[in-house]
Amino acid sequence: MFGPLQDQPPQRKTEPARVDDPTCPSAAPARRGTTTLIAGCMFAGKTSELLDRLRCYPSNRRIAFKHVIDNRYRTDAIVSHDGDHLPAVTVTDAGQIPGKVVDGIEIAAIEEAHFFGTPLLNAIEALTARGVNVLVTGLELDTWGRPFPVMQRLAERADERTVKRPVCARCGAPADHSQRLTPIVDGRLVGGSESYEPRCANCWHPPPEPAPAEPQ
Numbered sequence: 001m002f003g004p005l006q007d008q009p010p011q012r013k014t015e016p017a018r019v020d021d022p023t024c025p026s027a028a029p030a031r032r033g034t035t036t037l038i039a040g041c042m043f044a045g046k047t048s049e050l051l052d053r054l055r056c057y058p059s060n061r062r063i064a065f066k067h068v069i070d071n072r073y074r075t076d077a078i079v080s081h082d083g084d085h086l087p088a089v090t091v092t093d094a095g096q097i098p099g100k101v102v103d104g105i106e107i108a109a110i111e112e113a114h115f116f117g118t119p120l121l122n123a124i125e126a127l128t129a130r131g132v133n134v135l136v137t138g139l140e141l142d143t144w145g146r147p148f149p150v151m152q153r154l155a156e157r158a159d160e161r162t163v164k165r166p167v168c169a170r171c172g173a174p175a176d177h178s179q180r181l182t183p184i185v186d187g188r189l190v191g192g193s194e195s196y197e198p199r200c201a202n203c204w205h206p207p208p209e210p211a212p213a214e215p216q
């Protein structure tokens with residue numbers, strides 16, 4: 001199991017991006033109401049990229065969301081595997097998100113789209129219609145290698161899509177699968193990120209346990 005006080009990541013060693021950082025994409029004012037998708041398998045660096053991009057906006061013009069079931073590291077922050085983090089609002093479903101984005105917010109980041117399922121699509125549409133930029137991360141494939149429908153739909157409609165590929169833990173090729181390393185207990189994916197490693201399609205094997213119903 002994993003919880004807020006366990007599995008603490010190491011401290012980040014590099015300086016975070018700053019609002020005045022010329023590498024920030026928003027240093028030149030961008031079009032408003034855009035959707036940016038950062039996709040990939042586990043340990044691809046999706047969260048680190050989300051945090052760096054989010055920091056390009058002043059703290060009073062940005063907000064970040066995570067699903068309540070995503071309780072790795074901390075419940076009140078989005079935390080990357082290298083320990084970088086920013087505060088986040090925890091929600092139980094996608095429908096709660098638009099109402100929490102007040103006027104003046106320029107960007108809303110949403111971590112781990114696959115936890116929200118396809119209702120997230122309507123929430124994102126409500127935000128972009130108001131001119132809020134949306135930055136969203138998510139896994140392309142579940143533990144059994146099946147695509148998440150919400151991620152497929154987001155890939156089709158995103159204004160910008162970045163696919164991150166870490167190196168396969170076995171052979172060093174670009175990885176697009178998350179390999180389950182520990183048994184699945186009673187159909188539940190017990191354990192956090194320590195139960196996975198990135199693998200390429202050739203080195204990846206689905207868990208021996210049968211897959212549950214198709215993800216939303």
Ligand SMILES: [Zn+2]
Pocket residue numbers: 168169170171172173199200201202203204
């Ligand atoms: Zn491999």
